[in-house]
Structure formats: C-alpha cells, structure tokens
Amino acid sequence: MRRLIPHSPTRNLRAFWIRLLGLFGARRSHHEIAAELDSHLQMHIDDNLRAGMTQKEARRQALIQLGGMEQTQQTLRERNTLPWAETLAQDLRFAVRQLRKSPGFAAVVITTLALGIGVNTALFSIVNTVLLHPIALPRPAELVAVDASKPNFERGSISYPNFRDWQRDNRSFSALAVFRHHGFLLTGTGESERLHGEYVSSSLFPLLEVKPVLGRLFAPDEDEIGRGPVVLIGQGLWARKFGPIPGSSAAR
Amino acid sequence: MSDKTDIWQGTLALMVLKTLETMGPQHGYGIARRIEQTSGDRLSLNYGTLYPALLKLEQEGAIASEWGMSDNNRKAKFYRLTRVGRRQLEQETRSWEQATAIVARFLSPAEET
Numbered sequence: 001m002r003r004l005i006p007h008s009p010t011r012n013l014r015a016f017w018i019r020l021l022g023l024f025g026a027r028r029s030h031h032e033i034a035a036e037l038d039s040h041l042q043m044h045i046d047d048n049l050r051a052g053m054t055q056k057e058a059r060r061q062a063l064i065q066l067g068g069m070e071q072t073q074q075t076l077r078e079r080n081t082l083p084w085a086e087t088l089a090q091d092l093r094f095a096v097r098q099l100r101k102s103p104g105f106a107a108v109v110i111t112t113l114a115l116g117i118g119v120n121t122a123l124f125s126i127v128n129t130v131l132l133h134p135i136a137l138p139r140p141a142e143l144v145a146v147d148a149s150k151p152n153f154e155r156g157s158i159s160y161p162n163f164r165d166w167q168r169d170n171r172s173f174s175a176l177a178v179f180r181h182h183g184f185l186l187t188g189t190g191e192s193e194r195l196h197g198e199y200v201s202s203s204l205f206p207l208l209e210v211k212p213v214l215g216r217l218f219a220p221d222e223d224e225i226g227r228g229p230v231v232l233i234g235q236g237l238w239a240r241k242f243g244p245i246p247g248s249s250a251a252r
Numbered sequence: 253m254s255d256k257t258d259i260w261q262g263t264l265a266l267m268v269l270k271t272l273e274t275m276g277p278q279h280g281y282g283i284a285r286r287i288e289q290t291s292g293d294r295l296s297l298n299y300g301t302l303y304p305a306l307l308k309l310e311q312e313g314a315i316a317s318e319w320g321m322s323d324n325n326r327k328a329k330f331y332r333l334t335r336v337g338r339r340q341l342e343q344e345t346r347s348w349e350q351a352t353a354i355v356a357r358f359l360s361p362a363e364e365t
Contacts, residue, residue, distance in 0.1 A: 011312040011314075011340070012312075014312055014313055015308065015312045018311040035327075035329075036280065039279070039281075039322075039328045040299065040303075042326050043282075043322060043324065043326055044281060047285075066299045066300050067300030068300065072299075072300035075301075075303075076307055079304045079308060
C-alpha cells in the first residue's frame with residue numbers, strides 16, 4: 001500500500017523548483033528549522049509536565065517521540081534543498097577557489113584538459129567516419145578498385161574499349177563499372193559555370209545501388225560507343241540552376 | 253505501543269490537510285496531537301516524520317506557514333491550508349475513498365453485486 005494516492009507531476013515540479021531555489025538562499029534557514037522544532041519540543045514538554053512528569057522525564061519523552069532533535073533537523077535540511085545539488089555547488093565553489101589561488105597550475109590544468117578533449121574529439125571523428133559509419137554503400141567490403149598495370153604505371157587507368165573487353169570476359173566480379181573525371185563548362189543557364197563530373201559506364205549506378213530522386217538512371221545500352229551524351233546531375237546543381245523542383249535530380 | 257498502527261506512507265499528508273481543514277491554522281505539535289486524538293490514540297505518530305511532510309506540502313504549495321503565538325503563549329509556526337491545498341485535499345480524499353472501496357470489496361464476503 002505504498003501509493004494508493006497518485007502524485008501530480010506539477011506539484012512535484014513546483015516542489016523541485018523551490019528546493020532548487022533553496023540552494024540560492026530562498027529557503028528556510030537552519031535557524032528557522034531549529035526554532036520550529038524547539039517550539040514543538042517546548043509545547044510537548046509543557047503537556048508532559050501537566051500530565052505529571054518530572055521536568056527530566058518530560059523532556060526525555062518529548063525527544064523520544066520526536067525521534068531525536070539532530071536526526072529530525074537533518075531530515076528537514078535534506079528536504080529543504082537538493083542535497084546532491086548542494087554538495088555539487090560546494091565542490092564547484094571549492095574548485096574555483098583553489099584554481100584562483102594558483103593561476104599557473106590552473107593554466108596547466110586548463111591546457112591539459114583542452115588538449116585532451118581536442119585530441120579525443122579529433123580521434124573520435126576519425127573513428128566515427130571510418131569505423132562506425134563507413135561509406136554509405138551496400139556491402140562496402142565487397143567493393144574493390146581495379147587498375148590496369150602497365151610498365152610505367154603500376155596502377156594505371158584503362159581505356160574504354162579495354163574496359164568493355166574486361167566487362168565481357170569478367171568471371172570474377174558480379175559487376176564492373178568504369179569512371180573518369182572530367183571538367184565541364186555549363187553555359188546557357190545564366191552565368192556560365194565550371195563543373196566537375198565523371199564519365200561513367202551505365203553499370204556504375206546499379207553497381208552502387210544508387211537510385212535517382214527523379215527521372216531514371218542510364219539505360220544499359222546508352223554507353224555503347226557512338227551513342228549520344230546523356231547526363232545525370234545532382235540535387236545541388238539542379239536547385240542552383242533550375243530552381244526548386246519536385247524532389248529534384250536527374251535530367252537529360 | 254505494539255498494538256498501535258504505523259501510519260501508511262502517503263496518508264500522512266492527507267491527514268495533515270484534513271486536520272488543517274477542520275481545525276484551521278495550527279502548529280506542527282497541534283497537528284500531531286490532533287491526528288493522534290482523531291485516531292483514538294490508535295496511531296503512533298513519530299513526530300519527526302511530521303515536519304518533513306509539512307515542509308514537503310509547503311513546497312508543493314498546499315499549505316503556507318507563519319510564525320505566531322500558541323495558546324500557551326509559546327512562539328510557534330502555524331500552518332494553514334491554501335487554495336491549492338484545498339483542491340488537493342478534495343482530490344486525494346476522492347482517490348482514497350475509491351482505493352479503500354476497492355480493497356473493501358476484495359475483503360468483504362463474496363456477494364453478487
């Protein structure tokens with residue numbers, strides 16, 4: 001039968017704030033607590049005397065029924081504020097005083113902390129991106145880069161016709177794709193702009209399991225030699241050049 | 253003292269509020285004696301637990317306190333019920349009655365109702 005009567009959260013919140021304010025002086029003073037218990041004790045002793053007890057016995061009985069003066073005061077003081085917060089505030093004030101006393105030591109401590117925190121943050125961001133959040137692609141462990149080894153270039157690039165041969169004869173990989181970086185100049189949409197792009201084989205996006213926001217990916221035969229150019233653009237470029245669109249990305 | 257019942261947790265606040273409602277402003281000692289008398293001296297109240305309960309009620313806004321003079325000319329802190337406290341009393345009385353009614357149903361000889 002601990003809690004048949006529910007406690008309202010607003011009341012608890014109010015009490016919490018008052019106890020928190022108690023940390024900053026807006027509280028019953030220890031003196032007031034002692035005075036109230038004192039007056040209680042006196043009234044009880046008066047009653048006990050009237051009931052015929054000796055002065056000593058009257059006082060003893062009153063104290064017993066109060067459950068001890070010191071214990072009761074302690075319970076009240078704890079309820080008065082938030083004891084853990086009070087201890088915390090004391091510790092903080094003490095720490096600040098100590099640091100003020102020896103500025104040199106304080107500087108060393110602060111520098112050590114700053115360096116420690118900085119290094120930790122830097123390391124964590126590396127671990128976070130490399131280990132905890134690897135590239136957002138399906139099965140990154142199965143993804144490999146293939147190069148053409150030539151006499152002067154251990155990791156050389158490969159020509160498109162050679163790639164087509166590789167792709168045709170491939171027995172080792174589930175899919176092959178090729179890409180080459182290229183700069184483009186975009187004109188006719190206001191100020192001309194230099195863009196970075198890639199020539200890619202039509203197999204690239206299916207391999208990486210990339211889906212277009214709008215429109216379609218390259219069709220399998222669109223990378224045949226002699227076919228007209230088809231382009232897929234990113235959301236950022238579309239928004240910048242063609243204004244806001246439903247979803248945005250991918251256009252001819 | 254062994255035949256006296258200890259006060260169940262959570263009910264002390266209700267008793268305090270009810271006492272203040274019937275008696276008007278009263279000091280801690282008076283509240284304690286009144287609770288004992290009302291119970292027909294069957295409750296043993298540890299006075300030391302009353303004061304934290306009073307402080308809690310005051311922090312929750314159910315009661316307010318003020319220093320004054322007792323009947324015997326002792327300085328004492330008097331507590332009175334606030335509007336919030338009156339509402340709380342009504343509400344807790346209702347839930348208490350509900351709770352006891354439920355328990356009573358369990359304990360009463362089985363009857364089809």
